[in-house]
Amino acid sequence: MPELPEVETVARGLQASVAGRRILSVILRKTDFIDDPALIERELPGRRIERIERYGKFVLLLLDEADAGGTRNSPATGLLGQALLVHLGMTGNLAPNFAEQPLEKHTHVSFLLDDGRELRYTDARRFGRMAYLSGETLLAELRRFGADPLEASREEFAVRIRSSRARIKALLLDQSVLRGVGNIYADESLWRSKIHPATPGSRLSPQQTETLRKALKAVLLRAIEMRGSTISDFVDTDGEPGEYQQHHRAYGREGRKCYRCGARIERVIVAGRSSHFCPSCQPAPRGGRRGMKTKKRNRPGKPSKR
């Protein structure tokens, strides 16, 4: 499941492999995860991919100007003009392929490039998102998201975390608070910080908050070095899995021994997500079992018509 380190890995891979290439044409197959498919078919052909960046869990392909008769110029430095946003959801993948390579299953978009390769988007579950945005619309979209956890200062991080009574696990997952953290790295950073996932943000001490900021940043940086975590599907632009899953201390370790104290790692649902923690190292917040249901989510009944 691509979170910040996995998306960073993909963005770096694309920057190395397709930056500077021009998109000749676009082939769309399934489009229900695309904001405005017709816009993409109209706007993308002929555009050059200037560079690729990560923004939260989005891959941003920054494109050159639309019109430009004759030579095209780079966009003004630092200013985002127009971009293709790609969110990988749970199972999305964006990677260049040779055109003669057979299409993998669930390949929904192909961008034909000017060097004969194709940049392909595959996504079995289609929890991802693709959108072409420009100008103020693009800026407005990016403003919806909170601080980058690799860049947030002590002060900014503290304000964002401690001013809310929501549980810390929910805050870490909330993209309008911090952009890029998902379930794995939330659990890993909380384990390292010895903070229980159901602790309200407002109940964290300044020291705990700073410990969490540093732990989160360290975990993310280490995971980027290891090219992300591969639980089931994730592969980078070379088709290689990540390796950080070998360093998980909490996520996916229910019933196994805590590396610090030997107690059994538990799993509860917090903020609607599986949350793995050490009941000994990460004691429950005082004042009750708020949000401490056991693992089962209610089984949905007959799906109702819409």
Added chain:
DNA sequence: CTCGATCCCTGGACGC
């Protein structure tokens, strides 16, 4: 403001 529930989707695990 914060919460849980529901929905989107498919592959994989598991029980029979």
Added chain:
DNA sequence: TGCGTCCAGGGATCGA
């Protein structure tokens, strides 16, 4: 072998 069921989860949305 095959079928049914459950589960995973990021994010939007809605009602409590």
